[in-house]
Amino acid sequence: MPILVITGTGTEVGKTVTTAAVAAAAVAAGRSVAVLKAAQTGVRPDERGDAEEVARLAGAVTASEVARFPEPLAPGTAARRAGMAPVHPQDVAEAAAKLATEHELVLVEGAGGLLVRFDAAGGTLADAARLLNAPVLVVASAGLGTLNTTELTARELRARELELLGVVIGSWPGSPDLASRCNVADLPEVAGAPLLGAVPAGAGALAPADFRAMAPSWLSARLDGSWDAEAFRGRVAP
Numbered sequence: 001m002p003i004l005v006i007t008g009t010g011t012e013v014g015k016t017v018t019t020a021a022v023a024a025a026a027v028a029a030g031r032s033v034a035v036l037k038a039a040q041t042g043v044r045p046d047e048r049g050d051a052e053e054v055a056r057l058a059g060a061v062t063a064s065e066v067a068r069f070p071e072p073l074a075p076g077t078a079a080r081r082a083g084m085a086p087v088h089p090q091d092v093a094e095a096a097a098k099l100a101t102e103h104e105l106v107l108v109e110g111a112g113g114l115l116v117r118f119d120a121a122g123g124t125l126a127d128a129a130r131l132l133n134a135p136v137l138v139v140a141s142a143g144l145g146t147l148n149t150t151e152l153t154a155r156e157l158r159a160r161e162l163e164l165l166g167v168v169i170g171s172w173p174g175s176p177d178l179a180s181r182c183n184v185a186d187l188p189e190v191a192g193a194p195l196l197g198a199v200p201a202g203a204g205a206l207a208p209a210d211f212r213a214m215a216p217s218w219l220s221a222r223l224d225g226s227w228d229a230e231a232f233r234g235r236v237a238p
Ligand SMILES: Nc1ncnc2c1ncn2[C@@H]1O[C@H](COP(=O)(O)OP(=O)(O)OP(=O)(O)O)[C@@H](O)[C@H]1O
Pocket: 008, 010, 011, 012, 013, 014, 015, 016, 017, 018, 050, 110, 111, 112, 113, 170, 171, 172, 199, 200, 201, 202, 203, 204, 205
């Protein structure tokens, strides 16, 4: 699995923090890692983007982004409004493939959810994943509403003949409500793919050394971690 595309059920679901955890676990397992933000929106040139945030938390990873646009909008809209050239799926695929020649694992973080548009032709992260023939990891929110958006995302991946590696809960609450606790059993059902981890809420605020030490305990063996889905489900089941 040299390239892994990381999407989410929406924006603000914890893709970046999850990407950092996956990167940290891979680094701890001795792999060289690069992270590529397909299109960074809503940051000024001097601000830290998602890829840099991953590097801050995960440590020794190569961080890059294909392009950045100032307004916090879908990349295609942000590019158009800024009068800048948009990012095309081909650009994302080329940048990821290049990083894969120099790293054992390349994590490609999308912007928002799977079908957010990158260019005027309607190109998306799904098109980039298709060009790369790369598996996709879906980061999902924990609570009410996540079953619908997770299943929609999984169905779209399947319709495009993309491999859904699994689902990670991007922010597992300290005091999970009933919906969150039930969703641990239901998410893999609706996704038709395994639950591969749960990143605790607040993880992004940990000191980087603590984040790196703990990241493998949030992720399953498929993602270089030691997290046990069965045990977790048993522990949180209502
Ligand atoms: N597990 C977590 N621990 C701490 N903070 C979190 C966690 N998950 C999400 N957050 C916070 O929630 C916000 C959104 O998370 P994040 O940036 O990872 O979302 P995203 O899915 O990457 O969004 P985008 O579509 O903008 O890339 C951030 O402020 C982040 O710090």
